[in-house]
Amino acid sequence: MAGGERLLEIVMPQLGITVTEGTLVGWHKQPGDRVEPDEAICDVSSDKVDSEVPAPAAGRITELIVAVGETVEVGTVIAMMEADQAPAQGVPSPVAVAPGGERDAAPPAPRDAAGRGSAERHSPVVVRLAAELGVALERVVGSGRDGRVRREDVLAAAEQTAPAPAPAEESVYTPPPPGALSRMRRSIGEHMKRSLSTAATVTSWIEVDFSAVEARRRELGVTALPIVAAATIETLAQFGELNAWLEGERYTRHTEVNLGIAVSLGTEGLIVPVVRAAQTLGVTELAERIADLAARARAGTLSPDEVRDGTFTLTNPGQFGTFMATPVINQPQVAILDTEAIVRRPVVVTADGAETIAIRPICVLGLSWDHRALDGVVAARFLAALRERLQS
Amino acid sequence: MTELTYLEAISDALRVALATDERVVLLGEDIGAFGGAFKVTAGLQREFGAQRVIDTPISEEAIIGGAVGAAIVGMRPVCEMQFADFVACGFDQLVNVAGKLHWRLGLAAPIVVRLPSGGGVSGGPFHSQSPEAWFMHAPGLKVFAPSSAHDAKGLLLAAIADPNPVVFLEHKYLYRRVRGEVPEGAYETPQTAQTVREGDDLVVIAYGAMVHAAVAAAAEIEEASVRVLDLRTLVPLDERAILDAVRDCAKVVVVDEANYTCAPGAQVASLIAQYGYGDLDGPVVRVATPDAPIPFAPALERAALPGSDRIRDACRELLAY
């Protein structure tokens, strides 16, 4: 990779703090020409000023990318050069935490230490609406944070035309004082809820005979997961609609597969580290990467880059015996594949031209997919193709 | 109608004003022959002459005070501070002379002071400030802060026509990045707020560049309908529009690119807390730049200034409340 480090990008500079694009006016150098540091490579102009672009180091021009007269956005790579020596690498500074972020949060709802049974504090608009609409606030179930009553709850309660049931006798059941869910739990919850309310989530299942998978895994000394992952990635190449992002109107089909692997953090929650460019890795490499990410996920040492930009997610909670699930899509992806327990079942097989019962390791693969981005036919064909691969 | 950038709209306003009102003159550093540091006044001196588009020495007090003098004998001077930050060098004439003149002496001081303001351009602490709150706080000054090309032209023409001194914040990040349909010829934008995105579940109140960040954040929040109210003028502040939006939406996020303490949003928040209390279904949340100078390095600046992500997250948290 030594040559790669010496390859330098020449970019369109920003000639003025409000400028957004520049025009290539003329090249001083051609591919193959030598340049010295600060020597002009080309002339550029913006609507404020004309300037030249100097070479960042001594070396040779390798490629001119932008044509004379072309206008490109600031930061666009306009040429490549190979430096005589690899430039010194700066150490990237740690990602700054947005200090303002701390102030942006709404303060917590006022809580009554005595718990239920004491008067809850309601917001002004809730009190006013309840009075105007004749709604008894004690009977309204709150959908807000920590169970507080929100404006929508009062409005919804008012819409119910059925008369309120006679007030119950004082309940003999005294629940324990409520607590609150952890921040991580709430964050996961938000994400799940948002996903379900954003996507048109449908789940399709297929039963797969895992005999070939079992054989392969014994042979390679890995778990079934990397094998399923590799087969999934190969199948995604055929069904690119499932390797995409849908964000509002924006639909992005990815060529890389950044495979997210759901990792359980016990009762605390779960996290989805991402194997980037997974399509370049073989089964053993996948196994190693997954194991490494999972271990670091549990140790809490993942970097922010390792949990972002996933294009497809794989989840496999089957170790406890459950055999089917309806996984929730990891926004903004459009699909998620769930592999549950591998259960030895009696199945009908054909041997010597006759049907008979055999015992096979069967695994149900569940694919939750977003009906806004694709139809059932694609999902079904994907699962069929995946099964084909896993069974061969 | 033509599609113009925010910057072109401002230039157009100046051209229309110079062409239709002989009382209008422009003063500033490097605005004449050079066309201005940002090229807003490019071509104007050639078209209208050096008697109407005037290059001044580096003398912010003299530019502003001199403009006041010309205004009280009947002219309509439009001053440019090269960067909003430099208005600090002319603060005394603006606050103590211009702002108090009508109240003390009954004379109108119809000057406009144009301030290229705001960050997001790696300008560092002295080229990125949003000083509007200083002038909201000084009696007698009007403060305008458009977010669109259409309003930039309309509010600048309104400022020139107004008999009061107007501090005009033109956000330099928006100069070439925002375009829009702009009517030809003369028109004035009313000195009021405007709803730029409809919604009922929550309203984001913002002005200037933050309007664009707010709209982007609102678009990401598909699970709720988020309104965005563009204040457009800070003095006069459209209190009616603010309180109406609170009544409709019950949840408010107020965004400032200016530093948190006593930013314009603090005034908006206090107004809502006092006069909109009965309509609130949650605390009034503010998103603002922390109380530190604006850094120069891109990663540091991005972390300081509010962007659509922070606004979106604040909205989601409040929606869930």
Add this chain to the structure above:
Amino acid sequence: MEDHAAAATGAEHDSATFLQRDDRIALFALMARARAIEERGLSLYKQGKVPGSFYDGRGQEATAVGATFALGPDDPVCPLIRDLGAHVVKGTPAAAILGHYLGRTGGVGRGRDGNVHFGDARRGVLGMVSMLPDMMVVAVGMAWAFKLRGEQRCALSFFGEGATSVGDWHEAMNLAGLWRVPAIFVLEQNGYSYSTPSARQFAVDPLQRAAVYGMAAASVDGNDVEAVFEVTREARERALAGEGPTLIAAQTMRMHGHGAHDDAAYVPAEVFEHWAARDPLELQRERLRSLGVDVEAIDAAVRAEIELATAEALAMAPAQPQSPLEDVFCEGEPHVVGRGAAPWSRFAG
């Protein structure tokens, strides 16, 4: 720096070509009126009737009156603390001035600003602000507008030595000299800025700064009202001929403290004695007596006039709180600087 008291020239000035006999009488009467108003104001202050502080320009009447007398009706003036004479020349009634000190509704400032911070803009007088010399910058702006529009008008601004240390003064001087605006700057050189003698205020005589900023300079005996008139008249001609501004240094002395709250103990007694012998009113009285004018009658008439004005002012209602927001913004007609009195006979008719 040499003792400023000795630097003033006391030369006789022949202004017979420009001043009629009535003008010379008027110059005296205007100074007498200014002094009488201030004496009355000080007395009211000591009686506790004037809220806040009280400032006067006793001893500097010749500078304020002489310079303003040379201005035309459309030439605005920006007076400072010692220049009540300028207000009087422009025609501001004594009752309105006293009513202003007393904080009455009929006072010029309508109770909004006090002591010398007033000016009837309808008569071409721009009231000062505390930040010195802000109004000088405004004067430059007005003068520039006159030049731009080809009008035969100039603007005059008064200030003391201390103001020449402020950044605004330098910006105004630079711009005025650079653009050759029709402005007249009258530097009242009385040797003190509050309690700070000039030797501790700057390194050079401020008059030397005129050349540095590209404008004409003149020095004059600030206690000789006709000399001050003459040098200002010349400066006005220069300005209207397009030859740019003039800095006039008027040598004079402030006979009271900075304000009524200041006993000026920092001024050596002999300095006061020297200047007391050169009282500007007395100098002009002498001149008029030698012309056969009954100066005592003028003095008596002025005293009577001020008695009436005082009674009128005391009868005015105190300024009442209206809406505090009233007039903060201009919502109606934008008024411009108006035309004032110009008692010099040259402007009569």
